[in-house]
Amino acid sequence: QVQLQESGPGLVKPSETLSLTCAVSGGSITEYYWSWIRQSPGRGLEWIGYIYYSYSEYTNYNPSLKSRVAMSIDTSKGQFSLKLTSVTAADTAVYFCARAFSPYTSGFYPYWGQGILVTVSS
Amino acid sequence: DIQMTQSPSSLSAYVGDSVTLTCRASQTIGTSLVWYQQKPGKAPKLLIFGASTLHSGVPSRFSGSGSGTAFTLTINTLQPEDFATYYCQQSYTTFPVTFGQGTKLEIK
Numbered sequence: 001q002v003q004l005q006e007s008g009p010g011l012v013k014p015s016e017t018l019s020l021t022c023a024v025s026g027g028s029i030t031e032y033y034w035s036w037i038r039q040s041p042g043r044g045l046e047w048i049g050y051i052y053y054s055y056s057e058y059t060n061y062n063p064s065l066k067s068r069v070a071m072s073i074d075t076s077k078g079q080f081s082l083k084l085t086s087v088t089a090a091d092t093a094v095y096f097c098a099r100a101f102s103p104y105t106s107g108f109y110p111y112w113g114q115g116i117l118v119t120v121s122s
Numbered sequence: 123d124i125q126m127t128q129s130p131s132s133l134s135a136y137v138g139d140s141v142t143l144t145c146r147a148s149q150t151i152g153t154s155l156v157w158y159q160q161k162p163g164k165a166p167k168l169l170i171f172g173a174s175t176l177h178s179g180v181p182s183r184f185s186g187s188g189s190g191t192a193f194t195l196t197i198n199t200l201q202p203e204d205f206a207t208y209y210c211q212q213s214y215t216t217f218p219v220t221f222g223q224g225t226k227l228e229i230k
Contacts, residue, residue: 035219044222044223044224045166045209045211045224046221047216047218047219047221049218050216060216060217062219063123063217063218064218096165096166098165101171106216107156107212107213107214107215108156108168108171108211108213110168110177112166112167113165114164115164115165
């Protein structure tokens, strides 16, 4: 059974970079689409983007966040990561990592991490 | 972006009732519609994809229908564990993926 686990700081200062990692167990990290999705009371569920690895990395980010987002994948460690720069209070949210349904679809998610609350505050 | 609009935003019902939740897309998405259930403090749980295909392990009292821009999720014979928030999501395009704002189903 595929399991995902987010980790990272729960508190980030304004203007700094939010960095999270998602550890994957129970399945291959290659040839699947791995996404970050966040949830806040004000913005609801917001898709941040995905990363896909098969011989090389491919990423796709939400245009609303594209200038501040970077995702990467470490196949040797079975994990992928999110960096969000220049954060503000509006980036306070629960951040989920998720895996797409199959290697052939990128757009919906049966596998989710439990979520990690990240608060942006000085 | 494709906007997803859910109605109602909240709904009260009794155990044993049947309820229908609605989701509308701002443009046609075929049957690329997904439903999730979320309980407080938990991640969303996949219920239905392709507008009407029940995900593995989901009880048959859940059903989905629709195509184009209008979709419904019906829950028959509500059980206590069904009281949660339900989200729709379009999987038609990942440029970007978008979710509805949710319908909170509360016990009456």
